[in-house]
């Protein structure tokens with residue numbers, strides 16, 4: 001029976017096209033247009049068709065992204081045009097030098113450059129024959145790389161076929177050059193998973209990306225959240241290339257390749273420097289690592305004219321950021337008492353210049369980390385200082401460990417108050433057992449209690465608190481509310497006026513909110529967002545305390561698996577067994593309950609819970625896009641839901657509002673086209689009456 005094949009052939013082609021279009025929208029444009037479940041249905045339909053008619057299984061089929069057998073080794077690939085490297089510069093002077101050489105070489109007064117982020121990943125070359133992805137390779141030594149086609153296919157942002165360009169034939173051969181990288185969130189996830197398995201951690205996203213790309217089994221690569229940006233074309237045949245690099249990038253975008261939206265056309269060395277400074281300022285908030293920027297001559301004919309020296313083009317240069325990591329020696333490991341009594345390990349270092357500053361102290365986070373990384377006094381370690389983040393010890397260079405390297409000794413007694421140090425089973429820290437009777441803990445707890453996002457008491461800073469503790473005027477947060485202007489005015493650097501201001505600020509802080517109060521209590525691991533979730537879930541302090549009493553303390557019980565412990569508290573999103581255990585312990589402690597009662601008696605209060613059912617946004621659907629000022633998308637989503645609204649991932653005519661932040665893209669355009677109301681964060685706050 002000769003089945004009619006036209007229908008399956010057409011359907012398979014249609015499914016391939018639609019699925020790849022959705023992949024592109026999801027992974028390249030970051031703008032999905034159908035729910036995941038619908039995508040899965042189409043995907044399974046194509047899989048079934050190909051199962052029935054194996055001859056329909058083309059190399060550019062989305063079903064072929066993950067598949068194929070594991071390899072024994074990677075085959076060598078000769079690059080048709082060598083993959084060059086870039087010369088570096090580290091200063092404004094060197095940048096000016098570069099620009100002068102380019103201008104003199106071309107005999108021009110001023111030059112247009114394209115400025116790009118320098119991604120810290122791995123260079124790859126992607127070959128397309130008649131518009132279909134056929135081979136991908138690593139850079140290797142620049143002449144010969146390794147064939148990693150199967151692994152590259154698993155990267156969803158990589159187009160398996162070029163999107164048809166209007167009125168243009170597909171190039172017979174096209175080598176696209178770009179960088180595979182691992183976004184920081186994916187890196188953190190990989191390391192969290194490695195830690196859970198007890199495996200070694202990856203040092204940085206670049207190494208993790210390299211390891212992922214060089215897996216012999218593509219299924220392993222597929223499980224890694226790799227991403228891709230392309231930045232140029234190598235060899236090509238049958239394509240009339242445009243005249244400028246900016247136009248090349250534009251064409252690559254149109255073909256469906258991911259091209260960084262951070263790329264800009266700039267004028268002269270001054271434009272380059274301005275770009276460098278703006279990128280450096282944004283560096284830590286990009287979500288992926290860049291180690292500098294790259295300037296490239298925009299005019300392609302000019303590039304030919306300038307040529308290359310020793311495998312690096314004369315028409316481009318990388319302007320590197322100061323290194324964020326450096327090696328130095330651990331001279332000592334000390335312990336500082338935190339507000340929750342944790343003995344926080346701090347490495348005292350031989351001073352080293354890193355991330356643009358001299359660093360002599362670095363955090364080791366907690367005891368668990370010290371043990372896991374096995375950091376010893378005398379060790380040579382990698383220190384990282386990125387942006388304004390506290391410098392940290394990332395790892396030990398074991399090869400350089402001297403024979404007399406010593407493991408740090410955890411003190412048996414608190415170095416501040418002398419009380420017994422204890423370590424509970426499963427706790428990553430050892431803790432001083434003295435609670436608020438330990439001056440270090442009291443100081444830390446009070447600083448947290450009065451901080452802006454907690455009780456927000458203005459004018460009550462670190463130094464003033466230290467004086468109050470030293471003079472015995474304050475033994476707990478409750479005492480703050482009994483302070484008088486006379487008492488304060490007697491302290492160093494305190495006039496009558498400022499004393500009165502502080503008393504007024506204390507009075508004002510009594511009008512609080514449940515989640516702020518909860519956060520202010522300083523329960524271990526209960527940060528702002530957990531406090532908000534708890535407040536939203538339980539509504540009242542009484543309900544929360546009651547839940548902690550219904551959940552028996554089971555964290556050490558062998559009979560109950562961690563995931564089954566604390567069922568009541570675990571109903572709250574993101575509350576796991578550790579946070580739940582902290583909550584139960586905190587509220588079971590009579591002293592803590594006394595403090596809370598006294599604080600409420602002192603006049604701290606908050607408005608009763610709002611019920612979301614009658615919220616102003618009930619029945620409304622909102623979509624969020626772009627970067628919002630000060631609020632993550634999750635937080636904005638929670639805010640909307642707290643007022644009864646629904647958050648959706650894609651815009652349709654049924655959407656009521658588009659909440660748009662900075663650099664909103666295609667969703668904004670679509671909203672405008674559909675006539676959906678567009679609001680910013682201030683608009684949302686106005687809607688919900690905040």
Ligand code: IVH
Pocket residue numbers: 083084085086087116117118119120121122123139179231232294313316318
């Ligand atoms: S262009 C001929 N552009 O930096 C120029 N490279 O040392 C070839 N890289 O191996 C490279 N971001 O891995 C170029 N926007 C960018 C880049 C970039 C990262 C890497 C690439 C290359 C190395 C050059």
